[in-house]
Amino acid sequence: MTLPLVSILIPVFNREQIIAQTLDSALSQTYIDFEIVVVDNFSNDGTWGILQEYAEKHDRVRVFRNAENIGPVRNWLACVSKARGIFSKILWSDDLIHADFLWKVMPYMADSDVGFVYSATKIFTGNNKNSGNTVFSSLRSGCYASALFQEGALLNGDFPVSPGCAVFRTADLQKNLLLHVPNSVDSDFSMHAIGNDLLIFLLTAKNYKKFAVVAEPLSYFRSHTGSITISSASGKIPLHYDLAKGFFLEQSGADEKLLMKVSAMFRFHMLRYDARKFGIVKLADFFPSQREVHVSLSLVIKIAFRMYIQKLRGLFLKKLSRAS
Numbered sequence: 001m002t003l004p005l006v007s008i009l010i011p012v013f014n015r016e017q018i019i020a021q022t023l024d025s026a027l028s029q030t031y032i033d034f035e036i037v038v039v040d041n042f043s044n045d046g047t048w049g050i051l052q053e054y055a056e057k058h059d060r061v062r063v064f065r066n067a068e069n070i071g072p073v074r075n076w077l078a079c080v081s082k083a084r085g086i087f088s089k090i091l092w093s094d095d096l097i098h099a100d101f102l103w104k105v106m107p108y109m110a111d112s113d114v115g116f117v118y119s120a121t122k123i124f125t126g127n128n129k130n131s132g133n134t135v136f137s138s139l140r141s142g143c144y145a146s147a148l149f150q151e152g153a154l155l156n157g158d159f160p161v162s163p164g165c166a167v168f169r170t171a172d173l174q175k176n177l178l179l180h181v182p183n184s185v186d187s188d189f190s191m192h193a194i195g196n197d198l199l200i201f202l203l204t205a206k207n208y209k210k211f212a213v214v215a216e217p218l219s220y221f222r223s224h225t226g227s228i229t230i231s232s233a234s235g236k237i238p239l240h241y242d243l244a245k246g247f248f249l250e251q252s253g254a255d256e257k258l259l260m261k262v263s264a265m266f267r268f269h270m271l272r273y274d275a276r277k278f279g280i281v282k283l284a285d286f287f288p289s290q291r292e293v294h295v296s297l298s299l300v301i302k303i304a305f306r307m308y309i310q311k312l313r314g315l316f317l318k319k320l321s322r323a324s
Helices: 019-027 047-057 072-081 101-110 146-154 170-176 196-206 236-252 256-272 297-323
Strands: 006-012 034-040 061-065 087-090 114-124 142-145 166-169 210-222
Touching: 006 019, 006 072, 019 034, 019 047, 034 047, 034 072, 047 061, 072 087, 072 170, 087 101, 087 170, 101 114, 101 166, 101 210, 114 196, 142 146, 146 196, 146 210, 146 236, 146 256, 166 170, 166 196, 170 196, 196 236, 236 256, 256 297
Parallel strands: 006 034, 006 087, 034 061, 114 210
Antiparallel strands: 087 166, 114 166, 142 210
């Protein structure tokens, strides 16, 4: 059986301490037909030298270096543009994947109705990838209707925002990885790179009937001070993901019921965080067209309670995984 070529895409900047571990996890794949494409965003440490050494030793590894730092999202796009595979898997330079990742997820992509497949994921610190809690594991392995992912992701359910745990068709990455996300507060998504990742999932799901899940943790996300989720100011991450969601809701023509639920979450986040610090002063600011949406206080309370229960469930599962 001929297996389709998969491109493992690694955008990198200043990761000399951990990039070898990331490359080794990619090279360890039991899946036969894959390549590794690395684009160095003009690192000023020893990263480029390490990449050159790997390229000399491994035919699968192709490395490139930008003449200057072009920002995170442009570098992601540079990686995608060099992919030769029909399918692509983004692997962030600080993350890892199981040796069987491609072998176990790729069979689902044989179904042309499946837009993407993701695996459950371990969030780890230090060098022990099996430590920490497991996320994206609330569904059993299998295929599901894309509408389930769209609503779950929009409402902060147990669904990934980072493509680091997923495989897509390369053509969909080329189309759905947006450099600029239209928004009403002039936020530069090409530089802060918060929300562009989730939109890959949402825009792809919109064009396919199904998505797939492998409930086994085959991806490992490293939590450290240099990661976006740790280094961003309080409130910046959820509010910018909300701006990306507002763009998606408008351009996808979401039904009124879902629009109201997500807008209630936006309102809750305005109350919880200092939204004015990011130019968000009213609910309409979450939508590129400044669309007026009116949500009741009771719905805001309902959504806030639902998110609180989700958080408690996550904490419970975290303690359970540590106990086991």
